[in-house]
Amino acid sequence: MKLIIAEKNSVGQAIAAVLGAKERNSGYLEGGGYLVSWCVGHLAGLARPEAYDTSYDKWRYGDLPILPKQWQFAVGKDKRKQFDVLRGLMRREDVTEVVNACDAGREGELIFRTVYHLAGCAKPMKRLWISSMEDTAIRRGFDGLKPGGEYDGLHQAALCRSQADWLVGINATRLFSVLYRQTLNIGRVMTPTLALLVQREEEIAAFVKTPFYIPELDCGGFTVSGQRQQNRSEAETIRAACDGRPAVVTSVQRQEKETTPPRLYDLTTLQREANRLFGFTAQQTLDYLQSLYEKKLATYPRTDSRFLTEDMAAGLPVLVNQAALVVPGIRGKAAVTCDAGLVTDNSRVSDHHAILPTMEIRNADLAALPSGERDILFLVSGRLLCAVAERHRYAETVVTVGCEGNSFEAKGKTVLHGGWKTIDAAYRTALKSKPEENGEPASLPELTEGQRFVAVRAAVKEGFTTPPKHYTEDTLLKAMETAGSEETPEDAERKGLGTPATRAGILEKLVKTGLVERKNKQLLPAKKGINLIAVLPEVLKSPMLTAEWEHRLKLVERGGLSDTEFIGEITALTAGLVKDNSAPNLDFMRLFPAPVGSHGEPVGVCPRCGAAVREGKKSFYCENRDCGFALWRYSRFFVSAKKELTKEIAAELLEKGRVSMSGLYSPKTGKTYRAVVVLEDTGKYVNYKLEFEKGGRK
Structure with missing residues (x-):
C-alpha cells in the first residue's frame, strides 16, 4: 500500500480521483492500493x-542572541488533528512506501519532510514531480516517481531558508523592539525590500526639476528636432537663425529591423503584467493562478522559468490552436502560427517550465470563472499565442536635416509585417483595462538626400526633467528580482530578493504590519517604515547582501555549499548584530516616542511583543498599537467573579502569567472560592483559566 501525501485537500482529492481512491475516511481517501491524504499547508x-526556554516568553536584551543548538519543530494547534491522521497512516503496517505529492518546489519539499520526520517515519520515500494537475500529467508523474533522496538538496535549502528567517527575524525584531521600546518587525527579505522603497522616496524628495529646451523645425508635414539645450537663450538663438530660412535633407537612412516575440510568463513577469493591466496585487495574481492550477486550467504557478522543455514541442500546436479559440479579440481576427523552437530550451528550465494554459480549457465553462481568474487565464493564453508567433518586422527611417549650420533629426517607423504584435494588439484591444502605450514614431513621408525646403518654421519646445517614479508592485517586483545582480541579459543568473514563490507574501506582510501603504497602484513607505530603516544597520537593510544569501541558498540546493556553512554565516551575522547594537542610538529615540496618553511607570511587559503595558481607564494596554494586547478591567471573567482587576493583579499576571486570588464568586453555587487565575493569550484573544489549590474551594 502506498501512502500519497499532498499539500492541500483539493490537490489530494484530484490525485485520489485519478488513482481510484474513492473511499472517504476522516482526513484521507483510500482505494486502488493507495491511501491519499494531505498536509493542509504548513x-x-x-x-x-x-x-527552548520558558524565560524567552519575555523580551530581554540579555537573552540575545537566541541561537538554538538543536532545532525544534511544533505542530500548529489548529492542525494537530490532521497531523495525527498522517502519523497514524505512516505507521500502518500495510503502508510500504510514502509518496511526497506536495507542491513541486522548495516549500512543498519542506512541508512534507517536516511532517515525515516529526512522525518518526523511516519508510521508503518517493517524489511526485508534476507541473500540471491534468489527469494525464498526474498519471505520467506516477509512472515516473523519483527517489525522494534526489531532492535532499532542495529540502536542505528550504530548511536553511526557514532557519535563517527565524534567526534574523526573531533576534533582530526582539533586539530593536527592546532598544526602541516598541515592536519593530524585521525580516531577512522584508526589511531590504522596505529599504528599496524608502530609498526611492528619498530620491524623489531630493529631486530638483530642471528645464530643458529643444529647437524644432516644421518642414511642412513632419517635424525635426535639434539637440537638447540647457539654456533657453541657446535654443532661442538656434530658432532665430533658422526661422524662415531654407533647410536641406542631408541624410536618409532606412534600416529594416525585427522584434522577436516576448517570452512566456514565469510567475514574476505574470504578476508584473497583471499589476500593469488590471491593478492586481502580486498576491492576488498568485492566488488566482493557484486556483486555476487546482482547477487543471493552468500549469504550476511558482516557476522562475520562461521556457518549455523540448519534449513539449510536439504538443504545442494543438494547445496554441485551442488557446486561440478562447482568448478575447483573437479568434478570426489574427493569424496564429506556432514556432515551438522559440520557447523550448531544456537548459533554461529549472524545476518547472513556464506558465501555460492546459488543454482542459476546451471543456471548461470559462464564463463561470471568477473574473480575476478569467483575466489571468486569458493573459497566460494570450502570451502563449504571442510567444510562438512570427517576428514583428518594420522599417526604421532616420532623417537628418541641416539648417544654418545646425542639425535636426526625425525618426519614422513603417510596419512591414505585424507578426506577434498583431495578436498582442488584438487581445489588448479586447481588454477592459488597457495599458499605457509607449509612443512609437509615426511613418515619415518619402524623402531623399538633397531635398530642399524653402522656408521652414522654427520653434522651441520646453520640457522638464522628471523625478524617479514611485514604486508600483510591477516595478518593485522587478527591483526585487534583479537586486544583487548586474543589469544583464535575461539569461544571466539572477540573485534577487526572495523567490517567485515568496515575493507576494513579503509585500503583503509589509502592508499588513503598517510599514508600507498602498495608494492606488503605488507602494509607499509609511512613516513607521521610514523610521525603522533609519535606525537599522546596513547589514539588515542591504538588498545586495540579502540577494547574495538567496544565491547561496541555491548553492545549497545544488550541493555547492553545505547547510552547516550557510547557517554558520547567518549565526555569526546574528551574534554580531546583537553585540554591535547594545544600546539605542539616542539621535533616533525621538522617532519612537511613547504613545500618546501613556504616562508613569509601565505595569509590565507585553507577552506578545515585548513593549510596555500601561494603565488606562478601561484596561491595561500594550503601548504598541499594532499589537492589540490588553487586559480589560471589566472583562466577563472578572465581572462574573465579582473581582476588580487591579494594577497589582495585572502586574503579577504580566510577570508570572498567573496570580493566586481568594474571594472569587461562583454564579453557579453562589459561593466564593480561592484559585490560581492563569493568563492564556492566544495571540488574538486574552482568556483566563482556573487552577485550584488544595483546599482551594473556600
Missing part, C-alpha cells in the same frame, strides 16, 4: 523561542 514549523 502543518508544522520551527518552534517559538519559548520552546
Whole structure:
C-alpha cells in the first residue's frame, strides 16, 4: 500500500480521483492500493523561542542572541488533528512506501519532510514531480516517481531558508523592539525590500526639476528636432537663425529591423503584467493562478522559468490552436502560427517550465470563472499565442536635416509585417483595462538626400526633467528580482530578493504590519517604515547582501555549499548584530516616542511583543498599537467573579502569567472560592483559566 501525501485537500482529492481512491475516511481517501491524504499547508514549523526556554516568553536584551543548538519543530494547534491522521497512516503496517505529492518546489519539499520526520517515519520515500494537475500529467508523474533522496538538496535549502528567517527575524525584531521600546518587525527579505522603497522616496524628495529646451523645425508635414539645450537663450538663438530660412535633407537612412516575440510568463513577469493591466496585487495574481492550477486550467504557478522543455514541442500546436479559440479579440481576427523552437530550451528550465494554459480549457465553462481568474487565464493564453508567433518586422527611417549650420533629426517607423504584435494588439484591444502605450514614431513621408525646403518654421519646445517614479508592485517586483545582480541579459543568473514563490507574501506582510501603504497602484513607505530603516544597520537593510544569501541558498540546493556553512554565516551575522547594537542610538529615540496618553511607570511587559503595558481607564494596554494586547478591567471573567482587576493583579499576571486570588464568586453555587487565575493569550484573544489549590474551594 502506498501512502500519497499532498499539500492541500483539493490537490489530494484530484490525485485520489485519478488513482481510484474513492473511499472517504476522516482526513484521507483510500482505494486502488493507495491511501491519499494531505498536509493542509504548513502543518508544522520551527518552534517559538519559548520552546527552548520558558524565560524567552519575555523580551530581554540579555537573552540575545537566541541561537538554538538543536532545532525544534511544533505542530500548529489548529492542525494537530490532521497531523495525527498522517502519523497514524505512516505507521500502518500495510503502508510500504510514502509518496511526497506536495507542491513541486522548495516549500512543498519542506512541508512534507517536516511532517515525515516529526512522525518518526523511516519508510521508503518517493517524489511526485508534476507541473500540471491534468489527469494525464498526474498519471505520467506516477509512472515516473523519483527517489525522494534526489531532492535532499532542495529540502536542505528550504530548511536553511526557514532557519535563517527565524534567526534574523526573531533576534533582530526582539533586539530593536527592546532598544526602541516598541515592536519593530524585521525580516531577512522584508526589511531590504522596505529599504528599496524608502530609498526611492528619498530620491524623489531630493529631486530638483530642471528645464530643458529643444529647437524644432516644421518642414511642412513632419517635424525635426535639434539637440537638447540647457539654456533657453541657446535654443532661442538656434530658432532665430533658422526661422524662415531654407533647410536641406542631408541624410536618409532606412534600416529594416525585427522584434522577436516576448517570452512566456514565469510567475514574476505574470504578476508584473497583471499589476500593469488590471491593478492586481502580486498576491492576488498568485492566488488566482493557484486556483486555476487546482482547477487543471493552468500549469504550476511558482516557476522562475520562461521556457518549455523540448519534449513539449510536439504538443504545442494543438494547445496554441485551442488557446486561440478562447482568448478575447483573437479568434478570426489574427493569424496564429506556432514556432515551438522559440520557447523550448531544456537548459533554461529549472524545476518547472513556464506558465501555460492546459488543454482542459476546451471543456471548461470559462464564463463561470471568477473574473480575476478569467483575466489571468486569458493573459497566460494570450502570451502563449504571442510567444510562438512570427517576428514583428518594420522599417526604421532616420532623417537628418541641416539648417544654418545646425542639425535636426526625425525618426519614422513603417510596419512591414505585424507578426506577434498583431495578436498582442488584438487581445489588448479586447481588454477592459488597457495599458499605457509607449509612443512609437509615426511613418515619415518619402524623402531623399538633397531635398530642399524653402522656408521652414522654427520653434522651441520646453520640457522638464522628471523625478524617479514611485514604486508600483510591477516595478518593485522587478527591483526585487534583479537586486544583487548586474543589469544583464535575461539569461544571466539572477540573485534577487526572495523567490517567485515568496515575493507576494513579503509585500503583503509589509502592508499588513503598517510599514508600507498602498495608494492606488503605488507602494509607499509609511512613516513607521521610514523610521525603522533609519535606525537599522546596513547589514539588515542591504538588498545586495540579502540577494547574495538567496544565491547561496541555491548553492545549497545544488550541493555547492553545505547547510552547516550557510547557517554558520547567518549565526555569526546574528551574534554580531546583537553585540554591535547594545544600546539605542539616542539621535533616533525621538522617532519612537511613547504613545500618546501613556504616562508613569509601565505595569509590565507585553507577552506578545515585548513593549510596555500601561494603565488606562478601561484596561491595561500594550503601548504598541499594532499589537492589540490588553487586559480589560471589566472583562466577563472578572465581572462574573465579582473581582476588580487591579494594577497589582495585572502586574503579577504580566510577570508570572498567573496570580493566586481568594474571594472569587461562583454564579453557579453562589459561593466564593480561592484559585490560581492563569493568563492564556492566544495571540488574538486574552482568556483566563482556573487552577485550584488544595483546599482551594473556600
